[in-house]
Structure formats: structure tokens, C-alpha cells
Amino acid sequence: MAQSFKFELVSPERLLVSEEIESVVIPATEGEMTVMANHSPVMTTIKPGVVTITSAGGQERYVVFGGFADILPSGCTLLAESAVAVKDLDREDIAQRVQNAREDVADASDDATRSRAEEYLAQLTTLQGAL
Structure with missing residues (x-):
């Protein structure tokens, strides 16, 4: 079993997640990152x-x-500009x-x-295609 660490996902509207987890994959600007316990300090x-x-x-x-x-x-x-659970996603919003x-x-x-x-349009289009 992997070692756990504290993860929080926050949007301006609310705290979506605050729990001990084993890993998280985040869509960093330079590529996807997998974060696990004891990760080196990074801001992205x-x-x-x-x-x-x-x-x-x-x-x-x-x-x-x-x-x-x-x-x-x-x-x-x-800290997300906006975030929603995939299960609650409104495809019309995307x-x-x-x-x-x-x-724009x-x-x-x-x-x-x-x-x-x-660049933002390309990212949104990719996201729309992935969902």
C-alpha cells in the first residue's frame, strides 16, 4: 500500500476535496504530473x-x-480557477x-x-474531446 499524504482541491466557490490520498495526477502546464507522498517541493x-x-x-x-x-x-x-467532479460535469458548460x-x-x-x-482554446478543445 502506498504512503498517503494530504490533498486539497479548492475552487473560488468551495473546498471540493480535503483528504488523505495515495496519489494525484494533475494537468500541469508543462505536462501531466503524478504527485505522491514525499514529492519534492514544486509550484506549477x-x-x-x-x-x-x-x-x-x-x-x-x-x-x-x-x-x-x-x-x-x-x-x-x-487552487483551481474553476473545478467540477466529472460525474457532475455539464458538457454544455464546456x-x-x-x-x-x-x-476571444x-x-x-x-x-x-x-x-x-x-492556446486556451486548444486546451479546452482537447479536454472536450477527452470527455
């Missing part, structure tokens, strides 16, 4: 994607839309976010803004 930004939490009771999955994670040997806190991102790309006033909007 989060892109839209799925967080998979593994505990003694099984697995839970949450969709997150950006944020950052603070990882310490004793635990991990993920479709609306994709549509809004497309409009079309309305971009400069190359830097357009580039950020295109």
Missing part, C-alpha cells in the same frame, strides 16, 4: 484538464479550468467555454493576446 500552473485522485477508497476525477498547484513533501494543494474562447481568438487586438486565446 495548471491547464484545463482532468485531475485524477487515487485513495484507498478508489479513484475520483475532477475537471479543472486553470489554476496552480503547491506541492510539498507533506501534501499538495491545487461547449460554451469553447465558444467563448473562439470569440476572433476579438484579439494583438498577437500576444491572440496567442494566449488560441
Whole structure:
């Protein structure tokens, strides 16, 4: 059995998870990361994607839309811009976010803004396809 550590998933609306877990896979901006007990200290930004939490009771999955994670040997806190359990996911919400991102790309006033909007649109489209 894997060693457990404290994990918290927080969105502006509420605390979604606060429990001892065995591992968590987070969609870091530079690629997926698996965090386990005694992980080296790291802080990373989060892109839209799925967080998979593994505990003694099984697995839970949450969709997150950006944020950052603070990882310490004793635990991990993920502060999400927005988060929802996959089982409670409203696919129309993701479709609306994709549509809004497309409009942001079309309305971009400069190359830097357009580039950020295109990256966010690509992440959302990938997420939509994965679910």
C-alpha cells in the first residue's frame, strides 16, 4: 500500500476535496504530473484538464479550468480557477467555454493576446474531446 499524504482541491466557490490520498495526477502546464507522498517541493500552473485522485477508497476525477498547484513533501494543494467532479460535469458548460474562447481568438487586438486565446482554446478543445 502506498504512503498517503494530504490533498486539497479548492475552487473560488468551495473546498471540493480535503483528504488523505495515495496519489494525484494533475494537468500541469508543462505536462501531466503524478504527485505522491514525499514529492519534492514544486509550484506549477495548471491547464484545463482532468485531475485524477487515487485513495484507498478508489479513484475520483475532477475537471479543472486553470489554476496552480503547491506541492510539498507533506501534501499538495491545487487552487483551481474553476473545478467540477466529472460525474457532475455539464458538457454544455464546456461547449460554451469553447465558444467563448473562439470569440476571444476572433476579438484579439494583438498577437500576444491572440496567442494566449488560441492556446486556451486548444486546451479546452482537447479536454472536450477527452470527455
